[in-house]
Amino acid sequence: MTRTIRIATRKSPLAMWQAEYVAARLTEAHPDLTVTLVPMSTKGDKILDTPLAKVGGKGLFVKELEVAMLEGRADIAVHSMKDVPVDFPDGLILHTICEREDPRDAFVSNNYSALDDLPEGAVVGTSSLRRQCQLRAQRPDLVIKDLRGNVNTRLAKLDAGEYDAIILATAGLLRLEMPERIKAKLTPEQILPAVGQGAVGIECRAEDKETQTLLNALQHDDTAARVTAERAMNLRLQGGCQVPIGSYAEIIDDQLWLRGLVGHPDGSKQFTAEAKAPLSEALNLGEQVADALLAQGADEVLKEVYGN
Numbered sequence: 001m002t003r004t005i006r007i008a009t010r011k012s013p014l015a016m017w018q019a020e021y022v023a024a025r026l027t028e029a030h031p032d033l034t035v036t037l038v039p040m041s042t043k044g045d046k047i048l049d050t051p052l053a054k055v056g057g058k059g060l061f062v063k064e065l066e067v068a069m070l071e072g073r074a075d076i077a078v079h080s081m082k083d084v085p086v087d088f089p090d091g092l093i094l095h096t097i098c099e100r101e102d103p104r105d106a107f108v109s110n111n112y113s114a115l116d117d118l119p120e121g122a123v124v125g126t127s128s129l130r131r132q133c134q135l136r137a138q139r140p141d142l143v144i145k146d147l148r149g150n151v152n153t154r155l156a157k158l159d160a161g162e163y164d165a166i167i168l169a170t171a172g173l174l175r176l177e178m179p180e181r182i183k184a185k186l187t188p189e190q191i192l193p194a195v196g197q198g199a200v201g202i203e204c205r206a207e208d209k210e211t212q213t214l215l216n217a218l219q220h221d222d223t224a225a226r227v228t229a230e231r232a233m234n235l236r237l238q239g240g241c242q243v244p245i246g247s248y249a250e251i252i253d254d255q256l257w258l259r260g261l262v263g264h265p266d267g268s269k270q271f272t273a274e275a276k277a278p279l280s281e282a283l284n285l286g287e288q289v290a291d292a293l294l295a296q297g298a299d300e301v302l303k304e305v306y307g308n
């Protein structure tokens, strides 16, 4: 019997890379399996001229993929964990989290080799509120300019001279085989990464046990514990995918160490919290760090950003 798994994926080069990566890993683990890609456009790919926070960023890049699975046109969807909403529609689950790529943000520039080299008033491109608030808090002099589109589009805008530097995820640049674009990796102390950054997740139908058994070969337990803690923090903060929230977990001495950050996009306020717990306590750890942020007043900033 040869089974086929159909992967719903966005058409951007990064999404296609991730889908092909999962396809390759699946056929490597199960040589008799046939894997096909079902590429599709999502609302998030189509609305490229409005800041995401204003168009209700939540799930913008995943809805079409989920509908395809629920309607039986695809079996799994491969996502950047960074873009996956905290809750799933009925009938779908996040079943697998693959091994994480470098989670750090990257400083990308044609003229400067690090954030600290930027002259006063330099123009930095990013549309991420998380990157924006942390940049502004350290360097109030920088001019932050909106930057949308897929990775290649963003790089083209940098090359056209619209920015002195841009910030992108290291993982995306490595996957697209452009390591030379990374002038410096930003430490978590400089810019705390986004929830799930660098990790690829696989969603499938809740009742599709046969597919789930095949997916088990791709599960990476350490990454899953880290991303679970990060997502639990985000869930407690009611964070969508476009929020001034950083959340980053590492494993140090067999313990999860979670750091969280909520910042005002204008850089005026920044709340940070951290805690450690055993890997089995990932969910509680996320909630604990979220509660510590809320206790400092982070909810006021989030309310303002969400506009209610």
Ligand SMILES: NCc1[nH]cc(CCC(=O)O)c1CC(=O)O
Residues within 6 Å of the ligand: 080, 081, 082, 083, 151, 167, 168, 169, 170, 171, 172, 196, 197, 198, 199, 200
């Ligand atoms: N927001 C888009 C997005 N979603 C995931 C990645 C990078 C890959 C990853 O984090 O897994 C990117 C590009 C970027 O932020 O530079």
